[in-house]
Amino acid sequence: MPRIQPLNQEVDWPREEGAIGVVGVAPWATLDFLRALYDLVPATKDWHYPRVLADINTKLPSRGRHLELGERNPAPYIRETIEELAAQGADCAVVPCNTAHILFDQWSSGTSIPVLSIVDSVLDELVGTQGPVAVLASASIARFGLYERALEARGMAFMGLSQAQQSVVNQAIAEVKVDGRASVSCMERVESMLDEFAAREAGGIVLGCTELAGLLAACKARVPVAVESNAALARRALQFVGLPPGGAGCGSMPSGTIEE
Structure with missing residues (x-):
């Protein structure tokens, strides 16, 4: 060309x-x-x-x-x-x-x-983050510890998700893949989960699945640093x-x- x-x-x-x-x-x-x-x-x-x-x-x-x-x-x-x-x-x-x-x-x-x-791009934007970082990502990423290992390699604390919280993330990803957006009921569950992270004093949230970009504003409203992987x-x-x-x-x- x-x-x-x-x-x-x-x-x-x-x-x-x-x-x-x-x-x-x-x-x-x-x-x-x-x-x-x-x-x-x-x-x-x-x-x-x-x-x-x-x-x-x-x-x-x-x-x-x-x-x-x-x-x-x-x-x-x-x-x-x-x-x-x-x-x-x-x-x-x-x-x-x-x-x-x-x-x-x-x-x-x-x-x-x-x-x-994409992982290095995200972590570069987390430099200086105070407090543990929660990662919203696919079940495969959670199971293989992709971001957990990368964060720990850079000396950053990782905030793990409970099984129920991972289920909420999985639902959001699945809905976006089909419809391009999460449903109202799913978003209510997501926002409740984000409130839990804030209560645990999360320093940052990573949207570590490219289907989750629509959650960025909700994350920024609750934690000091929020990074969306596609934008990074x-x-x-x-x-x-x-x-x-x-x-x-x-x-x-x-x-x-x-x-x-």
């Missing part, structure tokens, strides 16, 4: 700006990642946004079914998709799926372009391709009068 250079002073962007490759394993989560990415760019024209190559492939083997039932491993297919995106011009790759990161080493090592970790990954991707979120380049470009 073409590498297009800026045209003139008005139709301009950073000369070394990179392209982001997105391996979409779940449609709603991938669309939310793209929304988070574009929301972070202070653009006034289309060309102010970075180039994005997205392959939303709902036929990639289920991460949860592989981990829980031993079905087909999605890692080789994710890795193949990364290489396809690289061949099309991507300078880095992201996989907006926390559960897939249990298998991160299998699909990220030795690729022809850098692969950005989007910020890391923009920084990698040379567009620091909320700054650099595009925000200061002349807007002109022509819209497209």
Whole structure:
């Protein structure tokens, strides 16, 4: 695919700006990642946004079914998709799926372009958090301790969920996967759970499943620090391709009068 250079002073962007490759394993989560990415760019024209190559492939083997039932491993297919995106011009790759990161080493090592970790992106935003961190994530992530081990490796305290609390999280994830949102009754259970975290003096909450982005406001209202994994990954991707979120380049470009 073409590498297009800026045209003139008005139709301009950073000369070394990179392209982001997105391996979409779940449609709603991938669309939310793209929304988070574009929301972070202070653009006034289309060309102010970075180039994005997205392959939303709902036929990639289920991460949860592989981990829980031993079905087909999605890692080789994710890795193949990364290489396809690289061949099309991507300078880095992201996989907006926390559960897939249990298998991160299998699909990220030795690729022809850098692969950005959603877990590292989240933990970077938790630096300085006071108090234990609760993680709302899939049953597979909870069972494999993906975030628990990562937090402890950085010297941060982890607040575990009870079986009942994990059940609430599982319900929210399942509803979003089907309808793109959690039901009113489910949200009532979620908010009650968040109140429990606040009562236990949680220092932070991680929305460690890309289906849970809609809970961010409720989390921020109850704890000092709340990090949504898709937004954290989007910020890391923009920084990698040379567009620091909320700054650099595009925000200061002349807007002109022509819209497209």
